Amino acid sequence: MAAGKKELLMLENFIGGQFLPCNSYIDSYDPSTGEVYCKVPNSGKEEIEAAVEAAREAFPAWSSRSPQERSLVLNRLADLVEQSLEELAQAESKDQGKTLTLARTMDIPRAAQNFRFFASAILHHVTECTQMDHLSCMHYTVRTPVGIAGLISPWNLPLYLLTWKIAPAIAAGNTVIAKPSELTSVTAWMLCKLLDKAGVPPGVINIVFGTGPRVGEALVSHPEVPLISFTGSQPTAERITQLSAPHCKKLSLELGGKNPAIIFEDANLEECIPATVRSSFANQGEICLCTSRIFVQRSIYSEFLKRFVEASRKWKVGIPSDPSANMGALISKAHLEKVRSYVMKARAEGAQILCGEGVDQLSLPLRNQAGYFMLPTVITDIKDESCCMKEEIFGPVTCVVPFDSEEEVIKRANSVKYGLAATVWSNNVGRTHRVAKKLQSGLVWTNCWLIRELNLPFGGMKSSGIGREGAKDSYDFFTEIKTITVKH
Ligand SMILES: NC(=O)C1=CN([C@@H]2O[C@H](COP(=O)(O)OP(=O)(O)OC[C@H]3O[C@@H](n4cnc5c(N)ncnc54)[C@H](O)[C@@H]3O)[C@@H](O)[C@H]2O)C=CC1
Numbered sequence: 001m002a003a004g005k006k007e008l009l010m011l012e013n014f015i016g017g018q019f020l021p022c023n024s025y026i027d028s029y030d031p032s033t034g035e036v037y038c039k040v041p042n043s044g045k046e047e048i049e050a051a052v053e054a055a056r057e058a059f060p061a062w063s064s065r066s067p068q069e070r071s072l073v074l075n076r077l078a079d080l081v082e083q084s085l086e087e088l089a090q091a092e093s094k095d096q097g098k099t100l101t102l103a104r105t106m107d108i109p110r111a112a113q114n115f116r117f118f119a120s121a122i123l124h125h126v127t128e129c130t131q132m133d134h135l136s137c138m139h140y141t142v143r144t145p146v147g148i149a150g151l152i153s154p155w156n157l158p159l160y161l162l163t164w165k166i167a168p169a170i171a172a173g174n175t176v177i178a179k180p181s182e183l184t185s186v187t188a189w190m191l192c193k194l195l196d197k198a199g200v201p202p203g204v205i206n207i208v209f210g211t212g213p214r215v216g217e218a219l220v221s222h223p224e225v226p227l228i229s230f231t232g233s234q235p236t237a238e239r240i241t242q243l244s245a246p247h248c249k250k251l252s253l254e255l256g257g258k259n260p261a262i263i264f265e266d267a268n269l270e271e272c273i274p275a276t277v278r279s280s281f282a283n284q285g286e287i288c289l290c291t292s293r294i295f296v297q298r299s300i301y302s303e304f305l306k307r308f309v310e311a312s313r314k315w316k317v318g319i320p321s322d323p324s325a326n327m328g329a330l331i332s333k334a335h336l337e338k339v340r341s342y343v344m345k346a347r348a349e350g351a352q353i354l355c356g357e358g359v360d361q362l363s364l365p366l367r368n369q370a371g372y373f374m375l376p377t378v379i380t381d382i383k384d385e386s387c388c389m390k391e392e393i394f395g396p397v398t399c400v401v402p403f404d405s406e407e408e409v410i411k412r413a414n415s416v417k418y419g420l421a422a423t424v425w426s427n428n429v430g431r432t433h434r435v436a437k438k439l440q441s442g443l444v445w446t447n448c449w450l451i452r453e454l455n456l457p458f459g460g461m462k463s464s465g466i467g468r469e470g471a472k473d474s475y476d477f478f479t480e481i482k483t484i485t486v487k488h
């Protein structure tokens with residue numbers, strides 16, 4: 001290696017319990033510097049064939065184990081993720097651009113929790129039984145694992161969302177082929193190093209790296225993969241639906257959002273403002289649950305806006321390792337440009353940019369000036385028809401607009417194609433229940449944001465997806481049900 005050149009991290013696929021090199025590789029960038037630091041396998045059909053073979057071989061033994069035995073393996077995996085927390089958090093932050101603090105306190109703990117949660121949940125499922133005494137019959141249901149599960153995950157919460165799929169799939173007795181985002185593959189590769197020690201048999205978890213159009217489509221189109229669980233964008237979900245239709249595959253699609261916050265005049269602004277800054281800008285606004293349309297009742301609009309902009313300006317953008325930073329770098333140059341283009345469109349339409357992009361100055365160390373950083377940006381005086389109010393931006397940009405009545409705001413909140421998450425802020429309990437019920441949204445948080453109850457259904461309505469994930473929902477998805485009738 002030439003003097004002064006840093007060695008690149010080389011990832012390998014993990015198939016049948018072995019790390020395997022690939023014929024070609026993709027560059028992976030450190031979002032905080034814009035430098036290539038890692039090479040990700042550019043896998044294709046050949047690697048998917050090998051992974052299918054390994055997953056097929058492993059299935060009979062793994063699916064025959066008792067839930068208790070599988071649960072032990074998942075718990076060991078949770079322990080190992082916890083023991084590697086610091087290493088995994090450092091890697092996640094470098095690969096994704098998020099702050100190290102967030103990776104340490106949210107991403108990696110949740111990845112461990114995903115394994116522990118499904119290790120416990122798998123022990124508590126019961127099936128139904130009914131009787132027809134007049135015909136001397138009883139009927140009962142059994143659930144069996146579906147087979148080889150194809151899991152495709154995005155770049156915003158890499159290990160968090162990957163393990164949210166792997167854990168329920170293997171707990172239910174399936175074997176899996178997972179394809180993480182090519183933009184953030186490192187922690188998935190690190191997870192592979194823990195599998196043998198946790199007692200995961202070879203072939204139960206296979207991880208194949210590469211791009212969506214190449215390896216993702218090979219996985220989705222494979223006839224021996226009867227089920228696809230996907231989290232990501234709506235256009236990709238459409239493609240996955242088309243490719244899987246000829247095989248009638250089971251699909252779970254967790255897609256984007258254009259999530260409203262509805263703030264009534266009796267809201268507790270002391271709590272609402274910091275929570276809404278966080279819900280708009282956490283993880284650089286790169287969470288499908290992030291708020292991007294804030295509707296504020298007219299009587300408190302000016303006060304809210306002033307205080308919200310002040311608080312947004314304090315949401316510090318910094319290098320990911322800075323413990324005082326609230327926000328790191330966006331995922332890629334292309335994504336940063338896309339997010340900025342929305343702000344430019346809003347400005348061209350006559351909207352006001354109150355802080356952030358084009359208004360305030362970013363201050364970064366020299367080494368990070370080619371990184372993909374952007375300030376939290378607040379837009380106002382914008383029409384509901386603007387693309388900034390309709391489309392998922394998936395960055396640190398949020399729009400604030402006034403409303404007058406409850407009926408009006410529900411209609412406006414529901415007027416987009418998405419229906420994932422909403423927040424409602426009011427001290428009137430009756431109103432929060434009433435509004436929550438009328439919102440077309442798979443999740444509604446009242447007077448809070450992103451408090452997760454993993455037992456209950458998670459997912460969206462309308463273009464935000466199909467299906468739900470959670471203790472019972474994921475179990476139902478990753479198993480087939482059969483009704484058996486016994487004449488006695
Ligand atoms: N959870 C969410 O709601 C997410 C939403 N997005 C939205 O999507 C936009 C674009 O981000 P992308 O990274 O392009 O998301 P994406 O939907 O293309 O990527 C998600 C995953 O799907 C894979 N994929 C892409 N094309 C595929 C195909 N044809 N067949 C199978 N797999 C495929 C990717 O490699 C990645 O693993 C973002 O700006 C954001 O608006 C992105 C990530 C997560």
Ligand SMILES: N/C(=C\C=C\C(=O)O)C(=O)O
Binds near residue numbers: 156161254289458
């Ligand atoms: N699916 C996403 C977030 C999920 C969060 C959770 O399960 O707590 C996303 O941002 O894509």
